[in-house]
Amino acid sequence: MTLSVTKRTVSMLAAAALLAVCVAASATASQSKHTGGQLVGAGSTFVQPLVSQWQAAYPAVNGTNIVYQPIGSGGGIQAITNRTVDFGASDAPLTPDQVTNCKGCIQIPWALGGTSVMVNLKTNAHAPLHITGPVLAKIYLGQITSWDDPAIKALNPGISLPSEKITPVYRSDGSGTSYNFTDYLSAVSAAFKSKVGLSTQPPFPVGVGGKGSSGVAGVVKNTAGAIGYADIAYAVTNHIQVMAVRNAAGKYTTPGTKSITAASAAFKNVGTTGEVHIVNPPKSAPTAYPISTYTYVILPQTTGNAYPLKTFIFWALTKGQQYGVKLRYVPIPKPVLVLSEKLLKTVHS
Amino acid sequence: MEASGVVPISLKSSGRSRRRQRTNYVAQGASVFAAFLAIGVLALVVISVLVRGLKAINLDLFTKNQVTFGETGGGIANGLVGTAIIVAIATAIALPVGIFAAIYVAEFAGSRASRVVRLALDVLNGVPSIVVGIFAYALLVVGSGYAAWKASVALAIVMLPLVARSTIEVLRLVSDSLRYGSYALGISKWRTVLFVVMPSAIGSIMTGATLAVARAAGETAPLLFTTSIFLPNQVVTDPSHAMAAVPLLILFDSESPDPSLNNQAWAAAFVLMFFVLVLSLSARYVLARRERKLRAR
Numbered sequence: 001m002t003l004s005v006t007k008r009t010v011s012m013l014a015a016a017a018l019l020a021v022c023v024a025a026s027a028t029a030s031q032s033k034h035t036g037g038q039l040v041g042a043g044s045t046f047v048q049p050l051v052s053q054w055q056a057a058y059p060a061v062n063g064t065n066i067v068y069q070p071i072g073s074g075g076g077i078q079a080i081t082n083r084t085v086d087f088g089a090s091d092a093p094l095t096p097d098q099v100t101n102c103k104g105c106i107q108i109p110w111a112l113g114g115t116s117v118m119v120n121l122k123t124n125a126h127a128p129l130h131i132t133g134p135v136l137a138k139i140y141l142g143q144i145t146s147w148d149d150p151a152i153k154a155l156n157p158g159i160s161l162p163s164e165k166i167t168p169v170y171r172s173d174g175s176g177t178s179y180n181f182t183d184y185l186s187a188v189s190a191a192f193k194s195k196v197g198l199s200t201q202p203p204f205p206v207g208v209g210g211k212g213s214s215g216v217a218g219v220v221k222n223t224a225g226a227i228g229y230a231d232i233a234y235a236v237t238n239h240i241q242v243m244a245v246r247n248a249a250g251k252y253t254t255p256g257t258k259s260i261t262a263a264s265a266a267f268k269n270v271g272t273t274g275e276v277h278i279v280n281p282p283k284s285a286p287t288a289y290p291i292s293t294y295t296y297v298i299l300p301q302t303t304g305n306a307y308p309l310k311t312f313i314f315w316a317l318t319k320g321q322q323y324g325v326k327l328r329y330v331p332i333p334k335p336v337l338v339l340s341e342k343l344l345k346t347v348h349s
Numbered sequence: 350m351e352a353s354g355v356v357p358i359s360l361k362s363s364g365r366s367r368r369r370q371r372t373n374y375v376a377q378g379a380s381v382f383a384a385f386l387a388i389g390v391l392a393l394v395v396i397s398v399l400v401r402g403l404k405a406i407n408l409d410l411f412t413k414n415q416v417t418f419g420e421t422g423g424g425i426a427n428g429l430v431g432t433a434i435i436v437a438i439a440t441a442i443a444l445p446v447g448i449f450a451a452i453y454v455a456e457f458a459g460s461r462a463s464r465v466v467r468l469a470l471d472v473l474n475g476v477p478s479i480v481v482g483i484f485a486y487a488l489l490v491v492g493s494g495y496a497a498w499k500a501s502v503a504l505a506i507v508m509l510p511l512v513a514r515s516t517i518e519v520l521r522l523v524s525d526s527l528r529y530g531s532y533a534l535g536i537s538k539w540r541t542v543l544f545v546v547m548p549s550a551i552g553s554i555m556t557g558a559t560l561a562v563a564r565a566a567g568e569t570a571p572l573l574f575t576t577s578i579f580l581p582n583q584v585v586t587d588p589s590h591a592m593a594a595v596p597l598l599i600l601f602d603s604e605s606p607d608p609s610l611n612n613q614a615w616a617a618a619f620v621l622m623f624f625v626l627v628l629s630l631s632a633r634y635v636l637a638r639r640e641r642k643l644r645a646r
Contacts, residue, residue: 040578042578048418049418052419053418055417055580055581055582056417065583067578067579067580067590067591071577079578082490082491083492083493083494084486084493084578085494085578211604214605215604218604218605221606233418234606237418238606327419
């Protein structure tokens with residue numbers, strides 16, 4: 001053994017040991033959760049297109065990075081319950097059980113959007129195909145299985161609908177969009193309400209699953225004859241055709257700024273808990289889109305991060321709303337904004 | 350020899366012998382087929398990943414970060430940096446622990462203690478990585494959030510038994526005459542281990558460690574639990590924040606409805622596979638050569 005080899009070995013081992021100590025030290029040092037201005041959130045894929053706009057814009061406001069992973073509303077509620085994130089996001093309001101588990105969480109409506117009904121179908125139509133809630137319910141119950149079914153034909157006179165199998169696509173993960181969609185279908189179809197009901201993980205008897213809104217959009221895009229539901233931003237950015245859904249006034253509407261605004265305006269009483277339902281608006285709103293929803297940010301009422309968190313959410317509720325318009329999110333109306341700000345004030349360190 | 354009345358013996362096999370021969374052909378044929386099937390599966394995986402990924406392999410893949418919602422293009426630069434940092438920290442944790450554990454087992458422990466430690470290492474090696482992931486999640490992530498160093502800890506748990514086991518094997522191969530020679534000169538045991546045994550084994554130990562690195566680079570489950578909520582469009586270098594990693598980007602991009610991101614997932618898969626294959630093949634080659642040398646000594 002030459003001396004140099006021995007020396008090298010010793011120094012290598014010493015270096016390795018030193019590195020290990022350094023890592024251990026930095027690990028303990030970084031136990032404190034937030035260094036370098038970063039807020040971490042997870043949940044709803046419905047709101048992700050809007051949050052990604054905020055991610056790009058907010059660092060310029062005050063240097064804080066927004067980290068957000070679209071894992072689905074169910075995952076978002078789980079994440080904030082386990083406190084692995086600073087905020088959760090869900091399009092479904094918290095259930096009483098979830099409120100208990102989350103130990104002092106509050107939900108704040110922070111965005112407003114429409115759940116589009118996407119289809120992958122070649123027809124001679126130049127405008128969106130027509131559909132009604134009850135027919136949609138029958139499709140998702142497996143009672144209507146072909147695109148040339150008389151029930152669909154009757155809604156689309158003059159359109160040649162192919163004799164193609166309908167593949168309903170649903171969310172495989174816990175989803176606030178599923179909640180919003182089944183909220184609507186339960187409101188318009190008693191059969192749907194009793195067989196499937198309102199749920200973030202509805203037990204649809206037919207169809208195929210897709211993970212997240214982007215997963216559903218992907219399956220619809222790649223499956224001929226598919227029908228699915230996701231926030232309208234996913235249909236727009238992925239160039240998927242949407243259906244026009246008949247509202248209570250008998251008018252066919254697609255999700256857009258005006259139709260979603262009309263839906264939210266039809267509900268005057270917003271309550272105090274933050275939970276606001278706006279599906280299937282009454283006849284008095286003829287331009288309303290019937291599958292619109294508020295989506296919520298879920299915050300722990302007591303958090304070490306209260307200041308940066310409140311600053312960000314306040315910005316999102318006010319200045320942040322404008323970033324959604326091109327993606328067809330609608331700025332939340334005044335009464336809800338007042339409620340949201342009031343709820344936000346209860347968050348403290 | 351007269352063979353009057355005796356049936357001439359045919360050289361052709363018949364009866365039981367023929368049946369045995371047929372059985373032999375079938376068995377041999379089946380095992381050859383199985384061997385080629387194994388090669389075929391590898392070839393199929395490599396070729397299909399290559400064919401699909403090739404479309405998206407370009408400079409952008411390595412130099413650009415992920416895109417955010419609605420944008421298309423981008424690359425996996427943040428994932429490459431993240432994987433490098435996460436695996437480097439994991440190696441820094443697993444290597445010293447693994448090597449010292451191996452030194453204890455191979456040089457100091459009695460036969461019973463050594464059996465226990467080796468058994469523990471084998472069991473640890475058999476723990477599915479998703480279990481390691483959920484363990485790290487429960488221990489480190491719940492209540493405090495995601496961070497790259499937590500992923501490193503989880504990966505270090507995966508790497509530890511690999512490093513320790515390979516080091517034990519290498520230390521066993523170091524000839525006892527070296528140790529006796531050292532003792533005969535009056536050198537104490539710890540000095541013998543550190544300055545005589547280790548120098549002759551260090552190369553092989555490092556190669557064994559390289560195999561562990563290759564394994565860790567491709568692990569996904571521990572990362573999902575510890576670093577899956579990260580800033581998508583920036584390179585993050587602070588290990589106290591979550592970082593993107595190549596296996597995670599493959600998963601997320603493959604679920605996108607955007608076909609160009611699907612292609613990017615294939616390209617990232619190819620990059621990861623190429624890295625792991627090259628690393629483990631070269632490590633195996635070097636290891637085999639060194640072991641031959643050690644045996645010859």
